[in-house]
Amino acid sequence: MPDRDAHLRWKELSRRSLAASGLFDLVEAQRVSSNGRRGDFWILEARDWVNVVPVIRDPDGTRRFLMVRQYRHGADLITTEFPAGLIERGEDPSAAAARELEEETGHRAGRLSLIGELRPNPAFMTNRCFTFLAEDLVRASALSLDELEVLEPLTLTADEVDRQMGRGELVNAMTVAALFAYHRHLAADR
Amino acid sequence: MPDRDAHLRWKELSRRSLAASGLFDLVEAQRVSSNGRRGDFWILEARDWVNVVPVIRDPDGTRRFLMVRQYRHGADLITTEFPAGLIERGEDPSAAAARELEEETGHRAGRLSLIGELRPNPAFMTNRCFTFLAEDLVRASALSLDELEVLEPLTLTADEVDRQMGRGELVNAMTVAALFAYHRHLAADR
Numbered sequence: 001m002p003d004r005d006a007h008l009r010w011k012e013l014s015r016r017s018l019a020a021s022g023l024f025d026l027v028e029a030q031r032v033s034s035n036g037r038r039g040d041f042w043i044l045e046a047r048d049w050v051n052v053v054p055v056i057r058d059p060d061g062t063r064r065f066l067m068v069r070q071y072r073h074g075a076d077l078i079t080t081e082f083p084a085g086l087i088e089r090g091e092d093p094s095a096a097a098a099r100e101l102e103e104e105t106g107h108r109a110g111r112l113s114l115i116g117e118l119r120p121n122p123a124f125m126t127n128r129c130f131t132f133l134a135e136d137l138v139r140a141s142a143l144s145l146d147e148l149e150v151l152e153p154l155t156l157t158a159d160e161v162d163r164q165m166g167r168g169e170l171v172n173a174m175t176v177a178a179l180f181a182y183h184r185h186l187a188a189d190r
Numbered sequence: 191m192p193d194r195d196a197h198l199r200w201k202e203l204s205r206r207s208l209a210a211s212g213l214f215d216l217v218e219a220q221r222v223s224s225n226g227r228r229g230d231f232w233i234l235e236a237r238d239w240v241n242v243v244p245v246i247r248d249p250d251g252t253r254r255f256l257m258v259r260q261y262r263h264g265a266d267l268i269t270t271e272f273p274a275g276l277i278e279r280g281e282d283p284s285a286a287a288a289r290e291l292e293e294e295t296g297h298r299a300g301r302l303s304l305i306g307e308l309r310p311n312p313a314f315m316t317n318r319c320f321t322f323l324a325e326d327l328v329r330a331s332a333l334s335l336d337e338l339e340v341l342e343p344l345t346l347t348a349d350e351v352d353r354q355m356g357r358g359e360l361v362n363a364m365t366v367a368a369l370f371a372y373h374r375h376l377a378a379d380r
Contacts, residue, residue, distance in 0.1 A: 005268050008261045008340055018209040019216055021232055026209055026216055031263065039338040041263045042211055044234075071198045073221065073231045075312030078195050116356055118363045121310065122265030129363065148229040150198055166306055166371060173308045173319065173367040180370050181356060 007034045015043075023047065023086065046127040049120065050097045051178040052083045054107060054134040056155065063158040066105045066137070069169065070151035080154070080169040082178050087130075097132040103144045105153045110136025116181030120174060129174060131181040197224050205233075213237065213276065236317040239310065240287045241368040242273045244297060244324040246345065253348040256295045256327070259359065260341035270344070270359040272368045277320075287322040293334045295343045300326025306371030310364060319364060321371040 003009070010031040019026045025045040032038050054066035069080050085100040087093055094112050102108055116131035145151065156164075164170045165179055193199070200221040208216045215235040222228050244256035259270050275290040277283055284302050292298055306321035335341065346354075354360050355369055 005259075005261075008259065008268055008342070010261055010263065010340075019232075021218075024232055028211075029263065033338075033340050035340075037337065037340075041338075042209075042214055043264050069195075069198065071195075071200055072309075072312035073200065073219065074233050074314040074316050075309045076316070077309070077312055078198055079309070079312050117361070118356060118366060119262075119265045119267070119269070119361045120363050122262035122267055122269050122362050124264040126264050126266070147227065148223075148231075150200075150223050150225075150227075152198070166308060166374065171307070171309045172312050173310050173363055176308060176367045176370050177363040180366050184356065 009034065010039075013038070018042070042124055044125045046120075046125050047089075048087045048093065048127045049129040049174070050084060050087060050093055050100055051116075051129060051131040051174060051181075052097045052101045052112075052134050053115070053131065053178050053182045054083065054101055054105065054109065054137055055158075055182075056137055064155045065158060065161055066101075066107060066153060066155055067161075068104050068151045068153050070149070072172075077171075078169060079172050079175075080156070081172045081175045083153075084174065084178075093130040094132060097130070097134065101134055102140060103146075104149075104151060106139060106141050106143050107134075107137045108140040109134035110138070113185075115185040116178070118177055129177070131178045133182065133185060199224060200229075203228070208232070232314055234315045236310075236315050237279075238277045238283065238317045239274060239319040239364070240277060240283055240290055241306075241319060241321040241364055241371075242287045242291045242302075242324050243305070243321065243368050243372045244273065244291055244295065244299065244327055245348075245372075246327055254345045255348060255351055256291075256297060256324075256343060256345055257351075258294050258341045258343050260339070262362075267361075268359060269362050269365075270346070271362045271365045273343075274364065274368075283320040284322060287320070287324065291324055292330060293336075294339075294341060296329055296331050296333050297324075297327045298330040299324035300328070303375075305375040306368070308367055319367070321368045323372065323375060 015029040083104040087096040205219040273294040277286040
């Protein structure tokens with residue numbers, strides 16, 4: 001079958017590593033377009049991520065989300081986000097979601113459902129982000145944070161999150177995308 | 191006023207450049223937490239971005255978005271996204287939105303409204319992303335693409351975008367966040 005998008009694609013000619021850490025590798029790729037233009041592109045090879053949307057239903061029907069507040073080094077800001085993290089090498093995305101949920105909030109989920117899969121930034125990042133809905137939560141343990149994580153869990157009602165999303169501390173685009181996946185999932189359930 | 195979040199913040203001890211291009215600088219920052227833990231963090235200093243949500247209203251009331259299809263080097267994928275791009279140094283975000291809209295779609299907007307401001311990835315990126323609603327569109331010029339841009343504009347109805355967002359080619363998390371900002375803006379208008 002002919003590739004009707006061949007005019008849009010670029011082919012890689014060469015690449016070199018600019019920097020590598022345990023978490024990311026930054027490479028510069030030389031690529032050529034279908035009409036012969038050449039460019040050097042920075043590509044960040046990053047591990048896949050998980051977002052977890054942990055929902056608690058109060059006896060009166062109020063829905064609340066478990067979330068985490070933490071200092072974010074890139075933006076130099078304290079943000080409130082859904083629990084999230086990197087998927088370890090060889091780890092199943094749902095196992096990573098269960099692990100991050102427990103590490104960051106001390107809760108286990110009776111049910112974990114994949115409700116979204118996105119590209120955090122396809123322009124220069126290679127990775128995917130999976131969003132899981134976590135339900136039937138039980139308090140299982142104390143927090144178990146990575147050595148370099150300092151965060152505090154909190155709950156916000158779904159109404160508060162809907163109202164505040166995109167403002168104040170709720171400004172991480174990946175958290176917005178996770179909320180979008182949650183609303184899409186709710187609408188499909190109706 | 192005491193900082194009630196002092197226990198969450200990290201202080202920078204030193205930083206070194208790992209790599210620099212015209213668009214990004216990658217630095218490694220050594221930082222220390224309030225309880226004395228030290229870590230090295232990758233921080234990507236990136237220019238701010240704009241997303242533009244260009245809306246056309248057909249005579250029958252149907253709403254359509256101007257969007258762009260392009261090859262994305264990071265994910266090695268063809269995606270469909272809202273027009274978007276980097277803000278030039280010293281450029282006003284709304285001027286960048288007008289410029290990207292015209293370059294990528296050949297349209298000018300009679301009205302540009304800021305409807306959202308997010309952090310693409312506060313964990314390791316320094317930048318902001320502004321989302322503008324573009325209305326009263328007029329076809330003004332041919333496309334005017336950067337030398338290394340190869341893309342094709344298209345229109346999709348708002349219903350199609352609502353249905354497809356998060357699937358197929360509509361998987362850029364920043365495009366999802368822009369659609370979220372658009373729906374939030376519509377709801378506030380009601």
